[in-house]
Amino acid sequence: MEGKRFKRQSSLIFYFLKGSKRFFVASMLFGAFVAILDLVNPRIIAYTVDAVIGEEEVGLPVFLQKLADTAGGAAYFRTHLHVIAFVIAGVALLAVLCRYAFRMFNARGEEKLVRNMRDTLYDHIIHLPVSWHNENQTGDIIQRCTSDVDTVRRFLAEQLTNLVRVVILIVLSIVFMLSINPRLAMIAISLVPVIILYSLFFHNSIGKSFQKVDDMEGRLSAMAQENLTGVRVVRAFGRESYERERFGKANEKYVGMWVKLMQLLSIFWATGDLVSGAQVMLVIAFGVTFCVKGSLTTGELIAFISYNAMLTWPVRSLGRVISEMSKAGISIERIRYIMNSEEEKNPENAVETDMAGDIAFEHVSFSYPLKEAEGSNGVEPEDKGADSEKLVRVLDDVTFKIPAGETVGILGGTGSGKSTLMQLLDRLLEIDEEKGCGGRITIGDTDIKNVNRKYLREHIGMVLQEPYLFSGTIAENIAITDGDEKKDIDMENVKAAAKVAALDEAIEKFTKGYETYVGERGVTLSGGQKQRTAIAQMLLRKPPIMIFDDSLSAVDAETDAKIRSALKEKSKDTTTILIAHRISTLMHADKIIVLDHGRVVQQGTHDEPIARDGLYRRIFELQQPA
Ligand SMILES: Nc1ncnc2c1ncn2[C@@H]1O[C@H](COP(=O)(O)OP(=O)(O)OP(=O)(O)O)[C@@H](O)[C@H]1O
Numbered sequence: 001m002e003g004k005r006f007k008r009q010s011s012l013i014f015y016f017l018k019g020s021k022r023f024f025v026a027s028m029l030f031g032a033f034v035a036i037l038d039l040v041n042p043r044i045i046a047y048t049v050d051a052v053i054g055e056e057e058v059g060l061p062v063f064l065q066k067l068a069d070t071a072g073g074a075a076y077f078r079t080h081l082h083v084i085a086f087v088i089a090g091v092a093l094l095a096v097l098c099r100y101a102f103r104m105f106n107a108r109g110e111e112k113l114v115r116n117m118r119d120t121l122y123d124h125i126i127h128l129p130v131s132w133h134n135e136n137q138t139g140d141i142i143q144r145c146t147s148d149v150d151t152v153r154r155f156l157a158e159q160l161t162n163l164v165r166v167v168i169l170i171v172l173s174i175v176f177m178l179s180i181n182p183r184l185a186m187i188a189i190s191l192v193p194v195i196i197l198y199s200l201f202f203h204n205s206i207g208k209s210f211q212k213v214d215d216m217e218g219r220l221s222a223m224a225q226e227n228l229t230g231v232r233v234v235r236a237f238g239r240e241s242y243e244r245e246r247f248g249k250a251n252e253k254y255v256g257m258w259v260k261l262m263q264l265l266s267i268f269w270a271t272g273d274l275v276s277g278a279q280v281m282l283v284i285a286f287g288v289t290f291c292v293k294g295s296l297t298t299g300e301l302i303a304f305i306s307y308n309a310m311l312t313w314p315v316r317s318l319g320r321v322i323s324e325m326s327k328a329g330i331s332i333e334r335i336r337y338i339m340n341s342e343e344e345k346n347p348e349n350a351v352e353t354d355m356a357g358d359i360a361f362e363h364v365s366f367s368y369p370l371k372e373a374e375g376s377n378g379v380e381p382e383d384k385g386a387d388s389e390k391l392v393r394v395l396d397d398v399t400f401k402i403p404a405g406e407t408v409g410i411l412g413g414t415g416s417g418k419s420t421l422m423q424l425l426d427r428l429l430e431i432d433e434e435k436g437c438g439g440r441i442t443i444g445d446t447d448i449k450n451v452n453r454k455y456l457r458e459h460i461g462m463v464l465q466e467p468y469l470f471s472g473t474i475a476e477n478i479a480i481t482d483g484d485e486k487k488d489i490d491m492e493n494v495k496a497a498a499k500v501a502a503l504d505e506a507i508e509k510f511t512k513g514y515e516t517y518v519g520e521r522g523v524t525l526s527g528g529q530k531q532r533t534a535i536a537q538m539l540l541r542k543p544p545i546m547i548f549d550d551s552l553s554a555v556d557a558e559t560d561a562k563i564r565s566a567l568k569e570k571s572k573d574t575t576t577i578l579i580a581h582r583i584s585t586l587m588h589a590d591k592i593i594v595l596d597h598g599r600v601v602q603q604g605t606h607d608e609p610i611a612r613d614g615l616y617r618r619i620f621e622l623q624q625p626a
């Protein structure tokens, strides 16, 4: 799925309807049958009352009349009333079967549609660049994948499929009413445009309220998600009451919006009831008058009232379809924003270069887009134009070289841009000249822009600053496999890697050892244990380039030294990048790069920067035991 752009909402809807369309078409077809069958019985009853019982000269619709005549006409039915009863029951039964088919096909289509929407969205979202995820709140994304998908489903599966039935019912009811008595029909129809116009009038205000409510819901779930993820911080800083108040306020606002919306809807439905009631009243009043005066038969009156009653529901649902349409329009817009965000993709001529080459950063500059505090979850993708974005520069003209197979240490204060530098090397972030970035990064003279992303990432092992463990056993986390691939885990190698990462001792202490469950639903590992799990994971992969982003920070100095010497043994031909705050971690590196506020201020072996007055020496002196 490469760079799919949905210019219009309809094109996205058709895309989602792939596979479920035929079910909905079948469902609509049966819906049409239901409508037609519903319209037949009142005619038969009118015929029975007038022609069979009342002996008047009234007819049926042409095709039914023909059938009645072949059977022997009104005279025959007068002696065989049960036949009419059976016909009425038969029509009703047929309608039931069609209703069943309508629902069944609808449910099938619905299930396919929802599955397709969720799968497509999920697949798209996990392929979106990290920078996109940086800019969009997780809670908001989840809300778009759940409640917005649900709104669209409801509209397509419940409202739109009903539309055919509704339109047939309205049109045929009107035709039949006109054929029975044009004058009375005009009275019945006169209020229909009023009801429809009224729905349209409400369409706008309801739509706007729904958009507000939806945005608020997104913000609310983002807030809840943030608080649950950071529950420890909230607890540790005693921020419960503050957070509760913040959530409470937002929640109250949300509820207030809902109440307002519901008020609006209540007015809408109640007024609709009033107009429909008035219409029924008019029809009965005039109908009875006509009947008494003799311009309408009793049977016709019965049929007419049935048709008029049939008209009420579809006209009202037409209003409902319209109001659901505005809700669905907003939801599909919110989903379209996700679907129109461009996935990471490789250029046509992406190469797979030899990764055991020198790494060079050449005049690399990088800026992050400045996030708006509120309302950044753009409903309109056009809002997020690159021109209007403010940028914050975090790397400025960074140039250095890492010879193949050597170990380089990067030292720098918090926020100096070290992690950003590594994310650029792994292409989790891109040097995008349109977004205030510049320069290039090469590996063995190949610009990494031209290297296949997957290949690049497979060959760069990165121990993230904040390692993330998936729900699974320790062994699974080290081997990065899921439960189904368990049999493929080579325990010998996993254990060897854990040993190098100085994790084995801790694991032995767990009763289940390597089978201990960790992650969200399991044992919580300490920060240092998590880091070591991540190190073991990387060692198992044996990538030609290894990055340790502050990966020994949560490890005591002694273990730090142990891991480093073990690593040195293991990774003789590997290019290693060590990021650290502790000088002892990287002072033995072949080269040290000192970063300050996004600029390289010093570089060389330990002896060179230490000889000069500068950041490196200041930090070194600070970290010496007194
Ligand atoms: N996703 C992001 N969006 C916007 N700004 C960011 C983002 N990530 C980092 N920054 C900013 O970029 C600057 C550099 O961050 P970076 O994570 O590269 O620092 P660092 O050197 O790794 O710091 P530390 O030693 O604390 O890990 C910081 O000022 C930070 O606020």
Ligand SMILES: [Mg+2]
Residues within 6 Å of the ligand: 418, 419, 420, 465, 549, 550
């Ligand atoms: Mg960092």
